[in-house]
Amino acid sequence: MERNLSLNLHVLIARLDRAADRILRAEHNISYSRFLALTLVGELGASTQRTLAEYLGVTEPSVSRMTGILAADGLLDVQPDPAGGNRRQLSLTGEGKRVVSSIRQEFEDRLATVVAESGVPYAEYAEHTARLLTTFDRLEREAGK
Amino acid sequence: MERNLSLNLHVLIARLDRAADRILRAEHNISYSRFLALTLVGELGASTQRTLAEYLGVTEPSVSRMTGILAADGLLDVQPDPAGGNRRQLSLTGEGKRVVSSIRQEFEDRLATVVAESGVPYAEYAEHTARLLTTFDRLEREAGK
DNA sequence: TTAGCTAAGTTAGCATGTTAAGTTACAGGC
DNA sequence: GCCTGTAACTTAACATGCTAACTTAGCTAA
Numbered sequence: 001m002e003r004n005l006s007l008n009l010h011v012l013i014a015r016l017d018r019a020a021d022r023i024l025r026a027e028h029n030i031s032y033s034r035f036l037a038l039t040l041v042g043e044l045g046a047s048t049q050r051t052l053a054e055y056l057g058v059t060e061p062s063v064s065r066m067t068g069i070l071a072a073d074g075l076l077d078v079q080p081d082p083a084g085g086n087r088r089q090l091s092l093t094g095e096g097k098r099v100v101s102s103i104r105q106e107f108e109d110r111l112a113t114v115v116a117e118s119g120v121p122y123a124e125y126a127e128h129t130a131r132l133l134t135t136f137d138r139l140e141r142e143a144g145k
Numbered sequence: 146m147e148r149n150l151s152l153n154l155h156v157l158i159a160r161l162d163r164a165a166d167r168i169l170r171a172e173h174n175i176s177y178s179r180f181l182a183l184t185l186v187g188e189l190g191a192s193t194q195r196t197l198a199e200y201l202g203v204t205e206p207s208v209s210r211m212t213g214i215l216a217a218d219g220l221l222d223v224q225p226d227p228a229g230g231n232r233r234q235l236s237l238t239g240e241g242k243r244v245v246s247s248i249r250q251e252f253e254d255r256l257a258t259v260v261a262e263s264g265v266p267y268a269e270y271a272e273h274t275a276r277l278l279t280t281f282d283r284l285e286r287e288a289g290k
Numbered sequence: 291t292t293a294g295c296t297a298a299g300t301t302a303g304c305a306t307g308t309t310a311a312g313t314t315a316c317a318g319g320c
Numbered sequence: 321g322c323c324t325g326t327a328a329c330t331t332a333a334c335a336t337g338c339t340a341a342c343t344t345a346g347c348t349a350a
Contacts, residue, residue, distance in 0.1 A: 004253050004271075005253070005256060005257075005260075005267070005270070005271040005274060006161065006165070006252065006253060006256045007181065007184070008271070008274045008275050008278055009154075009157075009158055009161065009274055010158060010161075010162060010181070010202075011200075011201065011202040011278060012154075012202075012274060012277055012278040012281065013154055013155060013158040014201075014202040014203065014337090015202050015278075015281055015282075015285070016151065016154065016155075016281065017155060018202075018337090018338085019281075019285070020151070021338085031305075031306085033305080033306065033307090036152065036155070039152070048328075048329095049328075049329065050327085050328060050329080055156075056156065056159075057155075057156040057157075057159040057160050057163075058159065058306090058307070058308090059307080059308065059309080060328075060329065060330090061307090061308080061309085061329085061330070061331080061332095062306070062307060062308080063329090064328095064329060064330055064331090065306080065330090065331095066306080068330095069305095084315075084316070085314095085315060085316060085327075085328070086313090086314050086315045086316075086327070086328045086329060087315090087327085087328060087329085088328085088329075107151065108149050108150070108151060111150060111151045112150075114277065114280060114281055114284060115150075115277065117280050117284065118273075118276045118277050118279070118280035118281075119276065119280075120273040120276055120277055121273075122150070124273075125150070125270075125273050125277075126149075126150040126153070128263075128265040128266075128269075128270050128273075129150060129153045129154055129157060130153050131263045131264065131265055132157055132259065132260065132263050132265055132270075133153055133156060133157040133160075134263070135259060135262050135263035135264075136157065136160055136161065136164075136259055136263075137160075139259060139262065140160070140164070159307090163307090163308085166308085176335075176336090178335080178336065178337090193298075193299095194298075194299065195297085195298060195299080203336090203337070203338090204337080204338065204339080205298075205299065205300085206299085206300070206301080206302095206337090206338075206339085207336070207337060207338075208299090209298095209299060209300055209301090210300090210301095210336080211336080213300095214335095229345075229346065230297070230298070230345060230346060231297070231298045231299060231343090231344050231345045231346075232297085232298060232299085232345090233298085233299075
Protein backbone atom coordinates (compact mmCIF):
# COMPACT_ATOMS: atom_id res chain seq x y z
CA MET A 1 0.00 0.00 0.00
CA GLU A 2 1.81 3.10 -1.20
CA ARG A 3 1.16 6.02 1.10
CA ASN A 4 2.65 9.41 1.68
CA LEU A 5 4.35 11.09 4.60
CA SER A 6 1.53 13.30 5.81
CA LEU A 7 -0.91 10.40 5.81
CA ASN A 8 1.52 8.03 7.51
CA LEU A 9 2.32 10.56 10.21
CA HIS A 10 -1.34 11.24 10.79
CA VAL A 11 -2.23 7.57 11.10
CA LEU A 12 0.84 6.63 13.17
CA ILE A 13 0.16 9.32 15.73
CA ALA A 14 -3.57 8.61 15.80
CA ARG A 15 -2.69 5.04 16.75
CA LEU A 16 0.00 5.95 19.26
CA ASP A 17 -2.35 8.40 20.94
CA ARG A 18 -5.15 5.90 21.07
CA ALA A 19 -2.87 3.23 22.53
CA ALA A 20 -1.58 5.71 25.10
CA ASP A 21 -5.12 6.63 25.99
CA ARG A 22 -6.15 3.01 26.51
CA ILE A 23 -3.15 2.27 28.72
CA LEU A 24 -3.65 5.36 30.86
CA ARG A 25 -7.36 4.76 31.30
CA ALA A 26 -6.83 1.12 32.20
CA GLU A 27 -3.85 1.52 34.52
CA HIS A 28 -4.15 5.05 35.86
CA ASN A 29 -7.76 6.05 35.28
CA ILE A 30 -6.96 9.22 33.34
CA SER A 31 -7.13 10.19 29.66
CA TYR A 32 -4.07 10.95 27.57
CA SER A 33 -5.18 14.55 26.96
CA ARG A 34 -5.47 15.19 30.67
CA PHE A 35 -2.15 13.58 31.36
CA LEU A 36 -0.45 15.75 28.72
CA ALA A 37 -1.94 18.91 30.18
CA LEU A 38 -0.73 18.01 33.65
CA THR A 39 2.72 17.12 32.34
CA LEU A 40 3.12 20.46 30.59
CA VAL A 41 2.12 22.35 33.70
CA GLY A 42 4.27 20.26 35.99
CA GLU A 43 7.40 19.65 33.99
CA LEU A 44 7.54 22.37 31.39
CA GLY A 45 6.18 25.18 33.46
CA ALA A 46 3.07 26.17 31.53
CA SER A 47 1.82 28.64 34.07
CA THR A 48 -1.04 30.38 32.26
CA GLN A 49 -3.80 28.94 30.13
CA ARG A 50 -2.55 30.70 27.03
CA THR A 51 0.91 29.23 27.48
CA LEU A 52 -0.52 25.80 28.08
CA ALA A 53 -2.56 26.07 24.88
CA GLU A 54 0.59 27.05 23.01
CA TYR A 55 2.61 24.13 24.43
CA LEU A 56 -0.15 21.60 23.84
CA GLY A 57 -0.77 22.83 20.31
CA VAL A 58 -4.48 23.36 20.97
CA THR A 59 -6.73 26.40 21.23
CA GLU A 60 -7.53 28.42 24.31
CA PRO A 61 -11.14 27.32 24.64
CA SER A 62 -9.97 23.71 24.78
CA VAL A 63 -7.62 24.57 27.60
CA SER A 64 -10.25 26.58 29.39
CA ARG A 65 -12.55 23.59 29.56
CA MET A 66 -9.71 21.20 30.40
CA THR A 67 -8.39 23.26 33.31
CA GLY A 68 -11.91 23.41 34.72
CA ILE A 69 -12.15 19.64 34.61
CA LEU A 70 -8.70 19.03 36.07
CA ALA A 71 -9.35 21.53 38.86
CA ALA A 72 -12.67 19.84 39.63
CA ASP A 73 -10.82 16.50 39.77
CA GLY A 74 -8.37 17.91 42.30
CA LEU A 75 -5.33 17.54 40.05
CA LEU A 76 -4.71 21.16 39.12
CA ASP A 77 -4.77 24.38 41.10
CA VAL A 78 -6.15 27.36 39.16
CA GLN A 79 -5.83 30.79 40.80
CA PRO A 80 -6.11 34.40 39.60
CA ASP A 81 -2.59 35.63 38.88
CA PRO A 82 -1.47 37.68 41.90
CA ALA A 83 0.48 39.90 39.49
CA GLY A 84 -2.86 41.07 38.08
CA GLY A 85 -4.41 41.01 34.60
CA ASN A 86 -7.06 38.61 33.44
CA ARG A 87 -4.85 35.60 33.98
CA ARG A 88 -4.95 32.29 35.80
CA GLN A 89 -1.91 30.90 37.50
CA LEU A 90 -1.68 27.14 37.01
CA SER A 91 0.08 24.65 39.26
CA LEU A 92 -0.24 20.97 40.11
CA THR A 93 -1.83 19.84 43.34
CA GLY A 94 -0.04 17.16 45.34
CA GLU A 95 -2.22 14.55 43.69
CA GLY A 96 -1.47 16.05 40.27
CA LYS A 97 2.26 15.78 40.90
CA ARG A 98 1.90 12.20 42.01
CA VAL A 99 0.05 11.27 38.80
CA VAL A 100 2.57 12.91 36.49
CA SER A 101 5.68 11.54 38.09
CA SER A 102 4.31 8.03 38.34
CA ILE A 103 3.42 7.86 34.66
CA ARG A 104 5.82 9.88 32.57
CA GLN A 105 8.92 7.73 32.48
CA GLU A 106 7.08 4.43 32.16
CA PHE A 107 5.37 5.93 29.22
CA GLU A 108 8.29 7.19 27.21
CA ASP A 109 9.91 3.79 27.76
CA ARG A 110 7.05 2.04 26.02
CA LEU A 111 7.47 4.19 22.92
CA ALA A 112 11.22 3.60 23.00
CA THR A 113 10.48 -0.13 22.85
CA VAL A 114 8.42 0.27 19.69
CA VAL A 115 11.12 2.42 18.11
CA ALA A 116 13.83 -0.09 18.99
CA GLU A 117 11.73 -2.95 17.64
CA SER A 118 11.32 -1.14 14.32
CA GLY A 119 15.05 -0.57 13.87
CA VAL A 120 14.59 3.18 13.54
CA PRO A 121 17.40 5.12 15.31
CA TYR A 122 15.64 6.80 18.22
CA ALA A 123 17.92 9.80 18.67
CA GLU A 124 17.91 10.71 15.01
CA TYR A 125 14.16 10.37 14.61
CA ALA A 126 13.57 12.41 17.76
CA GLU A 127 15.93 15.09 16.53
CA HIS A 128 14.25 15.25 13.12
CA THR A 129 10.85 15.47 14.73
CA ALA A 130 11.94 18.27 17.04
CA ARG A 131 13.43 20.15 14.11
CA LEU A 132 10.26 19.81 12.06
CA LEU A 133 8.23 21.13 14.95
CA THR A 134 10.51 24.13 15.41
CA THR A 135 10.48 24.91 11.70
CA PHE A 136 6.73 24.55 11.37
CA ASP A 137 6.27 26.81 14.36
CA ARG A 138 8.46 29.46 12.81
CA LEU A 139 6.74 29.25 9.41
CA GLU A 140 3.34 29.58 11.03
CA ARG A 141 4.42 32.57 13.07
CA GLU A 142 5.90 34.25 9.99
CA ALA A 143 2.78 33.56 7.96
CA GLY A 144 0.62 34.91 10.76
CA LYS A 145 2.25 38.33 10.63
CA MET B 146 12.16 23.58 26.41
CA GLU B 147 13.19 19.96 26.83
CA ARG B 148 10.53 17.65 25.53
CA ASN B 149 10.26 14.02 24.59
CA LEU B 150 9.50 12.16 21.40
CA SER B 151 5.93 11.14 22.07
CA LEU B 152 4.97 14.65 23.07
CA ASN B 153 6.75 16.25 20.12
CA LEU B 154 5.14 13.86 17.67
CA HIS B 155 1.73 14.48 19.18
CA VAL B 156 2.08 18.26 19.01
CA LEU B 157 3.70 18.30 15.56
CA ILE B 158 0.91 16.25 14.04
CA ALA B 159 -1.79 18.18 15.89
CA ARG B 160 -0.44 21.34 14.26
CA LEU B 161 0.03 19.83 10.82
CA ASP B 162 -3.49 18.45 10.89
CA ARG B 163 -4.95 21.73 12.02
CA ALA B 164 -3.07 23.66 9.35
CA ALA B 165 -4.21 21.16 6.74
CA ASP B 166 -7.75 21.53 7.93
CA ARG B 167 -7.67 25.31 7.72
CA ILE B 168 -6.23 25.28 4.21
CA LEU B 169 -8.76 22.76 2.94
CA ARG B 170 -11.70 24.56 4.50
CA ALA B 171 -10.58 27.90 3.14
CA GLU B 172 -9.61 26.81 -0.36
CA HIS B 173 -11.70 23.73 -1.00
CA ASN B 174 -14.53 23.88 1.51
CA ILE B 175 -13.92 20.43 2.98
CA SER B 176 -12.42 19.19 6.26
CA TYR B 177 -9.16 17.27 6.45
CA SER B 178 -10.89 14.18 7.88
CA ARG B 179 -13.30 14.06 4.99
CA PHE B 180 -10.53 14.58 2.47
CA LEU B 181 -8.53 11.71 3.98
CA ALA B 182 -11.50 9.39 3.82
CA LEU B 183 -12.10 10.22 0.17
CA THR B 184 -8.41 9.81 -0.63
CA LEU B 185 -8.27 6.34 0.88
CA VAL B 186 -11.32 5.23 -1.03
CA GLY B 187 -10.13 6.77 -4.28
CA GLU B 188 -6.43 6.10 -4.32
CA LEU B 189 -5.84 3.20 -1.97
CA GLY B 190 -8.95 1.24 -2.77
CA ALA B 191 -10.68 1.10 0.60
CA SER B 192 -13.83 -0.52 -0.69
CA THR B 193 -15.68 -1.45 2.49
CA GLN B 194 -16.24 0.54 5.66
CA ARG B 195 -14.20 -1.87 7.72
CA THR B 196 -11.23 -1.55 5.38
CA LEU B 197 -11.55 2.21 5.37
CA ALA B 198 -11.53 2.26 9.18
CA GLU B 199 -8.39 0.12 9.15
CA TYR B 200 -6.61 2.37 6.65
CA LEU B 201 -7.62 5.58 8.41
CA GLY B 202 -6.66 4.21 11.79
CA VAL B 203 -10.08 4.97 13.27
CA THR B 204 -12.98 2.83 14.49
CA GLU B 205 -15.91 1.54 12.49
CA PRO B 206 -18.53 3.75 14.09
CA SER B 207 -16.51 6.81 13.05
CA VAL B 208 -16.44 5.57 9.48
CA SER B 209 -20.12 4.73 9.54
CA ARG B 210 -21.00 8.31 10.39
CA MET B 211 -18.44 9.73 7.97
CA THR B 212 -19.63 7.70 4.98
CA GLY B 213 -23.17 8.85 5.70
CA ILE B 214 -22.07 12.47 5.61
CA LEU B 215 -19.95 12.09 2.48
CA ALA B 216 -22.75 10.26 0.70
CA ALA B 217 -25.21 13.00 1.68
CA ASP B 218 -22.75 15.56 0.30
CA GLY B 219 -22.62 13.74 -3.02
CA LEU B 220 -18.93 12.86 -2.79
CA LEU B 221 -19.15 9.16 -2.05
CA ASP B 222 -21.28 6.37 -3.41
CA VAL B 223 -22.33 3.80 -0.79
CA GLN B 224 -24.07 0.67 -2.05
CA PRO B 225 -24.86 -2.76 -0.63
CA ASP B 226 -22.14 -5.11 -1.82
CA PRO B 227 -23.56 -7.06 -4.80
CA ALA B 228 -21.49 -10.05 -3.66
CA GLY B 229 -23.73 -10.27 -0.58
CA GLY B 230 -23.08 -10.10 3.15
CA ASN B 231 -23.72 -7.13 5.38
CA ARG B 232 -21.27 -4.94 3.50
CA ARG B 233 -21.24 -1.60 1.78
CA GLN B 234 -19.32 -1.08 -1.41
CA LEU B 235 -17.63 2.33 -1.41
CA SER B 236 -16.64 4.35 -4.44
CA LEU B 237 -16.12 8.01 -5.30
CA THR B 238 -18.69 9.95 -7.25
CA GLY B 239 -17.46 12.12 -10.12
CA GLU B 240 -17.44 15.08 -7.76
CA GLY B 241 -15.52 13.06 -5.17
CA LYS B 242 -12.87 12.15 -7.72
CA ARG B 243 -12.55 15.76 -8.77
CA VAL B 244 -11.98 16.88 -5.16
CA VAL B 245 -9.33 14.26 -4.42
CA SER B 246 -7.29 14.73 -7.55
CA SER B 247 -7.31 18.51 -7.31
CA ILE B 248 -6.02 18.54 -3.75
CA ARG B 249 -3.72 15.64 -3.10
CA GLN B 250 -0.53 16.64 -4.88
CA GLU B 251 -0.70 20.30 -3.90
CA PHE B 252 -0.99 19.12 -0.39
CA GLU B 253 1.95 16.78 -0.13
CA ASP B 254 4.04 19.50 -1.78
CA ARG B 255 3.30 21.89 1.06
CA LEU B 256 4.57 19.40 3.62
CA ALA B 257 7.66 18.75 1.51
CA THR B 258 8.38 22.48 1.67
CA VAL B 259 8.32 22.46 5.47
CA VAL B 260 10.55 19.40 5.57
CA ALA B 261 13.02 20.97 3.14
CA GLU B 262 13.05 24.20 5.12
CA SER B 263 13.88 22.31 8.32
CA GLY B 264 16.83 20.52 6.78
CA VAL B 265 15.42 17.09 7.67
CA PRO B 266 16.06 14.53 4.90
CA TYR B 267 12.59 13.80 3.52
CA ALA B 268 13.16 10.28 2.23
CA GLU B 269 14.77 9.09 5.42
CA TYR B 270 12.16 10.59 7.70
CA ALA B 271 9.37 9.18 5.54
CA GLU B 272 11.00 5.76 5.59
CA HIS B 273 11.42 5.81 9.37
CA THR B 274 7.83 6.89 9.82
CA ALA B 275 6.55 4.14 7.57
CA ARG B 276 8.65 1.60 9.44
CA LEU B 277 7.35 2.74 12.80
CA LEU B 278 3.80 2.46 11.55
CA THR B 279 4.37 -1.07 10.26
CA THR B 280 6.04 -2.14 13.48
CA PHE B 281 3.39 -0.60 15.70
CA ASP B 282 0.69 -2.27 13.64
CA ARG B 283 2.37 -5.63 14.06
CA LEU B 284 2.88 -5.23 17.81
CA GLU B 285 -0.75 -4.26 18.28
CA ARG B 286 -1.94 -7.24 16.28
CA GLU B 287 0.29 -9.59 18.26
CA ALA B 288 -0.87 -8.12 21.56
CA GLY B 289 -4.48 -8.44 20.44
CA LYS B 290 -4.23 -12.19 20.02
C1' DT C 291 -36.20 -24.70 8.76
C1' DT C 292 -34.40 -23.12 12.43
C1' DA C 293 -30.74 -22.09 16.02
C1' DG C 294 -26.45 -20.36 16.55
C1' DC C 295 -22.00 -18.31 14.72
C1' DT C 296 -19.42 -14.72 12.50
C1' DA C 297 -18.57 -10.55 9.99
C1' DA C 298 -19.96 -5.94 9.04
C1' DG C 299 -22.44 -1.97 10.14
C1' DT C 300 -25.32 1.23 13.22
C1' DT C 301 -26.94 3.78 17.36
C1' DA C 302 -26.38 6.23 21.65
C1' DG C 303 -23.81 8.81 24.68
C1' DC C 304 -19.65 10.94 25.94
C1' DA C 305 -14.72 13.33 25.46
C1' DT C 306 -12.27 16.72 23.36
C1' DG C 307 -11.07 19.28 19.30
C1' DT C 308 -12.65 23.56 16.56
C1' DT C 309 -14.52 28.62 15.36
C1' DA C 310 -17.15 32.73 16.42
C1' DA C 311 -18.58 35.75 19.53
C1' DG C 312 -18.76 37.40 24.12
C1' DT C 313 -16.58 38.96 28.89
C1' DT C 314 -13.06 40.56 32.17
C1' DA C 315 -8.97 43.09 33.86
C1' DC C 316 -5.84 46.24 33.23
C1' DA C 317 -3.23 50.40 30.71
C1' DG C 318 -3.16 54.94 28.62
C1' DG C 319 -4.92 59.30 26.64
C1' DC C 320 -8.29 62.94 27.12
C1' DG D 321 -12.87 59.91 36.25
C1' DC D 322 -14.06 57.89 31.71
C1' DC D 323 -13.45 55.87 26.79
C1' DT D 324 -10.82 52.81 24.16
C1' DG D 325 -7.63 49.15 23.13
C1' DT D 326 -5.40 44.79 24.16
C1' DA D 327 -4.59 40.42 26.34
C1' DA D 328 -6.52 36.48 28.52
C1' DC D 329 -10.29 33.81 29.32
C1' DT D 330 -15.18 31.91 28.66
C1' DT D 331 -19.47 30.39 26.36
C1' DA D 332 -22.11 28.23 22.74
C1' DA D 333 -22.59 25.37 18.97
C1' DC D 334 -20.74 22.04 16.20
C1' DA D 335 -17.27 18.17 14.21
C1' DT D 336 -15.26 14.01 14.95
C1' DG D 337 -12.92 10.69 17.86
C1' DC D 338 -14.18 6.83 21.25
C1' DT D 339 -16.63 2.57 23.76
C1' DA D 340 -20.58 -0.33 24.63
C1' DA D 341 -24.35 -2.37 23.01
C1' DC D 342 -27.32 -3.57 19.30
C1' DT D 343 -28.79 -5.03 14.45
C1' DT D 344 -28.31 -7.23 9.98
C1' DA D 345 -26.90 -10.72 6.51
C1' DG D 346 -25.27 -14.81 5.33
C1' DC D 347 -23.27 -19.62 6.62
C1' DT D 348 -23.44 -24.19 8.91
C1' DA D 349 -25.25 -27.93 11.09
C1' DA D 350 -28.91 -30.56 13.59
